[in-house]
Amino acid sequence: MPTIPLPRDPPRLSLWLVRPPPPDSAAASRLAARELDAAEVRRAELYLRPQDRVQYLAAHIALRRILAAATGYPPERLRLGREPGPASARGTGRPVLWDPPVPLHFSLSHSHGLILIGTAAVVVGVDVQRTPTIDTVRLCGPTLHPAEWRELARLPERSRPAAFAQLWTRKEAYLKGLGTGLRRRPALDYLGDGTDADAPARPSGWIVRDLRVGPRHAAAAVLATGAEPLITLSSLPVACLYDGPAGAPLSAARPLA
Template identity: 50%
Template sequence: MTTAPGRQDTARPQFTVEPGRLDLWLVHSPLGTEAGQLDRSDLDADEQRRADAFVRRDDGLLYTAAHIALRRLLGRYTGTAPRQLRFVRERCADCGGEHGRPALAASSPPLHFSLSHSAGIALVGVAAVPVGVDVERLPRPATVEYCLPALHPWERAELARAHGADRTRLFGRTWTRKEAFLKGIGTGLRRSPAQDYLGGDRAAHPAGWTVLDVPCGPAHVAAAAVRATAPRTVDVRRLSREWLRAPDPLRTDPPADR
């Protein structure tokens, strides 16, 4: 059976969410003529407005690609047409307000996800437990110095011993671990970045969480945090740009490079 472009019926889930497993998907922004070929039919009206509101066209294209990928991937995990997915906010872990982690309004099987995008790359994380991901372009030295006072004292001490490019990359790794963890607990930067240590000593990281560095290329740094002991399986895949143009993603395997 086939469906018209932009319409997908509910189908059997084709990806599984398993305890002890973390799935990570890297999405690259469209290039050249690909920019006009993104299939935006899966996005809701609010997402389309947000995509069109970016001042920089490249930022809008990355947002669009990231949210198409998120909907299509979650559709594959839940067997739901991407356009039919509805998102809600969980309660904040600090204040109880309804601005915590994004979540699916209804999900069977239950799953947790996180999305981050920066400077041409997006990262999606999916797990059976709360998860947070973050990807950032490597910062400039001036950015490192500006943000340094916001870090945990132990993190500042580690950075004081690093120099040049090593210092920049160390800061990037520390900051993405921190943002991934804060997204995982559902507070984001409403919680002080100085409150939790996410530096090089993993034994001193917040109890009950595992924070991992994610390979994503020479110009970016990325991390994922899961509320669990170290996952038995961590699968990092690069999602093909071609799949973001496919008219029927529930019935089309998402091309990915390992």
């Protein structure tokens, strides 16, 4: 009698949103840079604007605390690095957690007061962007895949900034998943909405999802799987970055979707 394969659990993609505190607030002064490694501290010091420095600190502390909750390791003991990037995009590569006790991939993005972090057992990419001006759309649009640019050009001008932001987050999330970042030309891959009759398929082997994160930002996530994932999106209060045990910030998470 043939064996009937048991159904496998769907891949899980966990997403968190964090808003950094104002740079002159008591919350900002409590951010624990001691949980970061030396390279992260040096990078934070390069930011000239206080709000950018606080956003960077908040993003990386949140990432380390989320990874600590998943692994049981203290945030400051986590070893983060980069995989070797593709030969066609030297100097790049996905950020990785070295020697995790369980399969664990992550991706991080932050833009103008909003931080997005994703974790999964397979390769993940996330991106968040503030909606740009129409001038930015006009400048950057021609660098897109031709079918993507045609789709945007058909929209009323007032609708293009939000549509461009959503498209661009799909593209950057995908390029982060590949490990190339923007060293791979944006025109090479199609991440549009499929309304152009001559548009190719989106990249195979990847699930691409738009995320609702508020009226002023767009966000997207990609997952290296062919199976439909189980996606959770939660908001982390800023106090999770300094209150309570460093490895357990997720108990205060508020589900958003």
